[in-house]
Amino acid sequence: MEKPTVRIALIGYRFMGKLHSHAYNMVQQLMDPPCRIELAVLCGRDSSALKAAQEAWGWREISTDWRAVVARTDIDAVDIAVPGNAHAEIALAALAKGKHVLCEKPLANTLADAEAMVDAAEASGKVHMVGFNYRRAPAVQLARRLIDEGRLGKIFQVRGTYLQDWAADPNVPLTWRFDRSVAGSGSLGDLLTHVLDMTRFLVGDFEEVTALSHTFVARRPLPANFSGTGLGHAGQAASDSFGSVDVDDVTAVLARLEGGVIGVFEATRFATGFKNALCLEVHGDRGAIRFDLERMNELDYYAVETEEPTRQGFRRILATHPDHPYMQYWWPEGHIVGYDVTFAHEIHDWLSAIIRSQPVSPDFTDGMRCQAVVDAIASSAQKRVTVSL
Numbered sequence: 001m002e003k004p005t006v007r008i009a010l011i012g013y014r015f016m017g018k019l020h021s022h023a024y025n026m027v028q029q030l031m032d033p034p035c036r037i038e039l040a041v042l043c044g045r046d047s048s049a050l051k052a053a054q055e056a057w058g059w060r061e062i063s064t065d066w067r068a069v070v071a072r073t074d075i076d077a078v079d080i081a082v083p084g085n086a087h088a089e090i091a092l093a094a095l096a097k098g099k100h101v102l103c104e105k106p107l108a109n110t111l112a113d114a115e116a117m118v119d120a121a122e123a124s125g126k127v128h129m130v131g132f133n134y135r136r137a138p139a140v141q142l143a144r145r146l147i148d149e150g151r152l153g154k155i156f157q158v159r160g161t162y163l164q165d166w167a168a169d170p171n172v173p174l175t176w177r178f179d180r181s182v183a184g185s186g187s188l189g190d191l192l193t194h195v196l197d198m199t200r201f202l203v204g205d206f207e208e209v210t211a212l213s214h215t216f217v218a219r220r221p222l223p224a225n226f227s228g229t230g231l232g233h234a235g236q237a238a239s240d241s242f243g244s245v246d247v248d249d250v251t252a253v254l255a256r257l258e259g260g261v262i263g264v265f266e267a268t269r270f271a272t273g274f275k276n277a278l279c280l281e282v283h284g285d286r287g288a289i290r291f292d293l294e295r296m297n298e299l300d301y302y303a304v305e306t307e308e309p310t311r312q313g314f315r316r317i318l319a320t321h322p323d324h325p326y327m328q329y330w331w332p333e334g335h336i337v338g339y340d341v342t343f344a345h346e347i348h349d350w351l352s353a354i355i356r357s358q359p360v361s362p363d364f365t366d367g368m369r370c371q372a373v374v375d376a377i378a379s380s381a382q383k384r385v386t387v388s389l
């Protein structure tokens with residue numbers, strides 16, 4: 001029987017737009033999805049850059065008008081890969097036109113927008129998903145399997161960090177990631193949200209947070225092509241060739257989670273030496289796990305009971321066995337996979353849920369709950385108090 005076709009419109013064509021385009025092609029060619037994928041329309045604001053992207057990645061059409069695109073009757077699903085300030089408006093318009101929606105993280109820049117997106121998504125009956133792709137690294141799925149099997153026992157503590165260093169250079173220009181009106185926040189929304197989501201996925205929900213945020217570099221040079229568009233507050237505040245940063249460079253959090261679990265978290269763009277180190281460690285009375293995105297094919301696992309005390313220690317599981325989650329799609333055992341497969345797994349599962357009319361997680365409700373934790377962290381850091389959720 002011929003597979004049904006899902007016709008995609010992708011809004012945004014730069015970093016995430018490129019990865020999502022690549023992921024659709026990976027899914028179509030290598031993951032045997034239950035549908036045919038039609039790369040129908042690629043949308044953005046610069047038509048010559050769009051044209052180059054269209055030719056490179058195989059999109060049928062391009063458009064600079066996302067409102068017209070999401071209203072088209074020959075589009076089934078809308079994929080939102082633009083900065084956070086545009087997520088809610090595009091998602092609400094797409095859902096109102098009966099489209100399935102995949103929205104990049106963070107779901108929205110405010111909790112109110114995230115709640116409106118959940119209401120609209122639930123009322124639409126369409127399949128909605130938020131792009132916390134790291135849940136779908138095979139080693140993270142394996143961690144979840146070990147926890148579900150009870151191999152960690154009663155969980156005591158979780159420790160999560162997301163460390164990058166690209167902003168430590170004060171000459172890095174004032175792009176939208178330093179502008180609250182576009183990005184919502186800095187390291188908190190950009191990086192810590194991935195850690196919060198992975199923690200919710202593996203351990204449980206947050207009950208209270210105590211946070212500290214700091215901005216190391218308060219003014220940055222304007223980008224060479226700065227025109228005042230795309231930057232909100234920071235752009236308007238610009239004088240000479242510099243503008244102000246109004247987001248956090250680093251955020252640190254102490255948290256209490258459901259079940260009495262204690263969490264310690266940190267996200268920073270100033271951790272010199274680290275490029276993309278999302279690390280999560282979970283400790284229970286029967287065992288522990290440790291994941292590091294810079295070694296994403298590996299899961300460290302410690303089992304309390306299996307060895308004599310003199311031989312105990314973490315062991316490294318290479319999460320590439322065909323029985324490990326998602327590895328049936330890829331290569332012979334030990335032939336490692338990369339960053340891009342997390343997006344392919346996400347898109348495969350979203351499209352499969354669309355064809356089967358089933359929900360998929362993380363959905364907009366997960367995105368909204370994550371945003372509630374982000375709000376609590378921002379409020380705690382600002383008021384210097386503990387905030388309950």
Ligand SMILES: NC(=O)c1ccc[n+]([C@@H]2O[C@H](COP(=O)([O-])OP(=O)(O)OC[C@H]3O[C@@H](n4cnc5c(N)ncnc54)[C@H](O)[C@@H]3O)[C@@H](O)[C@H]2O)c1
Pocket residue numbers: 011012013014015016017043044045046066081082083084086104105106131132133190
């Ligand atoms: N899942 C992940 O690991 C991950 C990684 C990076 C970024 N992201 C998220 O993806 C989103 C996009 O980030 P990016 O790194 O791709 O940014 P980017 O700057 O590389 O690209 C942004 C794109 O959005 C387009 N755009 C911006 N405003 C628009 C508007 N109003 N209308 C139409 N197009 C608009 C730009 O033209 C560009 O194509 C953000 O929400 C970010 O947090 C997720």
